[in-house]
Amino acid sequence: MSISKNASMHFSLSAIAAAATILSACSGSSSPNNITLNGVVSASGFVPGSATNPTIKAGYYQGAMVCVDANNNGKCDPSENPVTTDSNGKFAIAISATAPLIADIGTSATNTATGQKVTTRNVFRATIDQVNEQVGGTIVLSPLSSEVARLTEANSSTYATEKQNLATRIGVPVATLLTDVNTATGTTQAAMLTEANALSNRFAYAITKLDRGDLYPDALAVPGGDPRLTGLTNVTALTATTADTRTPITFLQAQQAAFNVEGIPRYDHIFIVMLENKATSSILNSPFAPKINGYLKAGNQLTSYYATGYPSEPNYTALGGADDFGITDDSQWNCDATGANAVQDLPVPDKTQPGLASSPFAATCTQAAAVNHNIVGKPNLFNALTSAGLTWRTYSESMNPGQDFRTDSVADAAVVAKDNVYAPGTAGGNTTTIGNAQLNLTLPASLYKTKHHPGMAYQNVRSAPEWKFSNRTLGGGQWDAALSKSTAYTIPSGYDYDQFSTDLAAGTVGNINFLMPDQCDDMHGITITGTVNGVVTTASDCSSVANNVAVATGGAIITRGDNYVDKIVQKIQASPLWKNPQKRVAIVLMFDEGNARSGLNSCCGWNVANSTVAKPLKQNADGSWSPDSSVNNYANGNRGHGQSIFGILTNTSGPKGVSDSDSYSHFSFVRTLQDMFQLADPAVDSSYMNRSKYTEKFISANILNLPEYAGSADTHFDSVRPINHAFVIPKTYVQKQSADVTTPAQVGADATQTNVWAVK
Incomplete structure (x- = not known):
């Protein structure tokens, strides 16, 4: 989604400016007219080496700056009088009225979950609604709070809605979602940490894009084709004609782009x-x-x-x-x-x-x-x-059972099952028989192959x-x-x-x-030996049955x-x-x-x-x-x-029935x-x-x-491109065709350029 430089953050920028003016006048000190907001900046820390699920620890950011980001540039400027978190991630900031906060986590900060310095700058947010909700207690700046802010903007939604949606997605009580992960326990803490780890990586990437001045959107997500190719040598001139009208990415655009890399949604x-x-x-x-x-037909597909x-x-x-x-x-x-x-x-x-x-x-x-x-x-x-x-x-x-996954499976005469071969073109459930006797097949070797x-x-x-x-x-x-x-x-x-x-x-x-x-079930097929009425019988390709047993057509393995x-x-x-x-x-x-x-x-x-x-x-x-x-x-x-089928089914509300014919x-x-x-x-x-x-x-x-x-x-x-349906086939460009496909080569663009992974 495109986020403009003036996109709403669901709070009054004039209120932020007023708060910043008070902060500047007070040079960060408290006054009788100020509100002191107390909070923490929580952290998650991935610890490599687990033999099971990833180990992710809870902690805090020590040495992070917290401020009201009055100019909405994704950093705590000196004029915004930031405060610094202590060894427990705590901060206290005095402002004239409640306002949204950011945590500017620079490379001088320490993640206490790992004991390591931060390797790349990151920024977390808390919306004005969250601040108002937590003003009497601890305001928690975290990847989860930042995600609620991002979703509110991406979906033009409300704080309450997106807070509930995120809680539903990761399976935790909504009342716990934006609290300090260090105080959560059990499966709730584990779910919060797992999501916080993934989100923290995304938001750090967003700030990387912002700080280096990336253009928005990513080049390979630009409708039409890669705009960087125009005028280059050693590229197909007919497909390299997209003008580059991108501009430097903004803070809000960066946070959205980090969840839609090259047009591929998370x-x-x-x-x-x-x-x-x-x-x-x-x-x-x-x-x-x-x-x-x-x-x-029900989902989306790639046709080339x-x-x-x-x-x-x-x-x-x-x-x-x-x-x-x-x-x-x-x-x-x-x-x-x-x-x-x-x-x-x-x-x-x-x-x-x-x-x-x-x-x-x-x-x-x-x-x-x-x-x-x-x-x-x-x-x-x-x-x-x-x-x-x-x-x-x-x-x-x-x-x-009990084999090593690094080895092929072996035959086992003790494992015998009735054949469940399906007759071609049927809904399934038919068995192979001679008279009234059903074919018994022993477990063959090589069902599983490394x-x-x-x-x-x-x-x-x-x-x-x-x-x-x-x-x-x-x-x-x-x-x-x-x-x-x-x-x-x-x-x-x-x-x-x-x-x-x-x-x-x-x-x-x-x-x-x-x-x-x-x-047998992946359409590959192998030869299996079985018995019926005591007679040794062979099933070729798992489905086509020989030796006086009714022979199915070659489509049986497909069915x-x-x-x-x-x-x-x-x-x-x-x-x-x-x-x-x-x-x-x-x-x-x-x-x-x-x-x-x-x-x-x-x-x-x-x-x-x-x-x-x-x-x-x-x-x-x-x-x-x-x-x-x-x-x-x-x-x-x-x-x-050659070409093969590639179908995509999603549980989202995104478009269905989309065909992408790019290669x-x-x-x-x-x-x-x-x-x-x-x-x-x-x-x-x-x-x-x-x-x-x-x-x-x-x-x-x-x-x-x-x-x-x-x-x-x-x-x-x-060449390689992500599967995002962004490339628009030119009217005179003849799409290449595989020798194993009889349909005519496509000329010109698809009827729609909808992304096959689109989520809404």
Whole structure:
């Protein structure tokens, strides 16, 4: 939302000016005509290293300045006679009448929750309504009080409404919300601290934008396209025509912009349902996938979304960190992991380890091409979330109870279930039979595959303290009820076969949640052996049944996945999280790759034209960039793999039925998630991980170090942008099209440019 320089803060500026005049005349001292406001500036402090949920402590800001910000510039000027907080965060300020306050927390202040100096300036606010409400006691300036002020302005609402809304969103009593978090207890304090940590990071970022004089809005959020490209070389001239009419950001604009980075609004939770190996042409309007197509129409969608490569593993690795690092196969995560890339999470989970006698993990492996599969020291979404005090979860279906998440699942003859294959095009529930006998299928190997885990290739994810805690089970499979009979591994005491459902009910899911159906329910398919009337029978691709059993068409595996997706979506939409009217929750339905295997069917950060000279970049001490030659066979990767479905469902009141036809990729999605959870800064290219920084502006500035882009005929298509629907396709610009899509290439803009993530 655009906030003008003169935007109302719901209090009288003349009253502030009068109070400031009194303050100036009194030089900060009290007089018989003054009101003394007593309060504290509370703090939250994230402490790294937790093996469970993030540790966030309560504290105060010592040495912060408190004042009436009469000129509304987001700082305590000397003329505003600020007072300074003591070691307990307390302040007392004398003014002629109650007025809104700010806490200007500079780098000389100390956060007593961590005992550390503040690393970047921050500003918290308390509205006039809050001051009046708390004037007889302790006025608390905190991230929560500042958020109530921001929401009041963003929604043109009232203090009472937004105070209640924020309390509802985080699940605390409204009477406690704006009190001192240090005096709260139990789950209420934990909820306040979790939110305060996230908000504090946002407001600090807002002040960073203000202090360095950012233009408003962020360049990649400007309707039409990036205005910085006009007149640049090495960019597509036809798509670089947007005039830059932005002006320096104001304090109020900065606070709003921090919650809408590059036009991507903040969400509380996002669920990413990963499916396998089906291109847009296989799913869109398919009679075998009526549920998914219904969700595409009910929600929003991207109609030109591209995978990174073939087969699965490079795509999942790219989803975890915006690069496949040259990986072009499904080899185990320790393959060619030597020297500086050697595996560090020792011992490896092979069958010599206690309790893992059934482990299929091989300590060594051989590949046709020497490509390291253990990515060391590279940034990724998982580490970025943890470092910000946020959370992630990966929920995987059909795990062997007691197995290590770093190993593929194994077959277990003791686990047998009736086949629940769905006939193509039906609503589901049909079973496969011979006569009156139902097919019994034993639990096969490889239902869970490590290649389908977006964090598996990253050493610093597997070594992270929260690794075991954040990997969890996903129910809904046909073998769930029989898993308690498993003999492959020792079943841990109290083992939860469907932790996803447990977490949904309790509200303990992560900020980002990857949901990984097994290879029968994700449309991948594997061969399963079963029996019917004592006869050994084979189910190919989990659904198409052979050996004298009625053979389903090739769409059966799609229908099976379609029904599983429907169950998952319904479960999320029935949860308290989804039904909380103040929370922002999204479900993404997507596929790892398409069907095209020519290597010339991707976009948005890929290795253009399958270049043999592509290298990752590293930033030097002086801020410049240079090629990084440490990744062996890097040029083999990021080749592209056609278009696939990408649907977005949200619980917000935002527009539905929106289609965004601009070109996006897994790298674009990673950039979008970084913006959504404020894990990066558009003004700092290096804050975006790996290839998600490859915008047209970045490519143009670094073209000598990115020779694969020198021959690009369309740098808009070949570069990364956030999924914000801001780019307006010019009337004469022919949108590129994948070889696996038969629809005509689009010419000109979408009918609407509404953001697919819009919350209202």
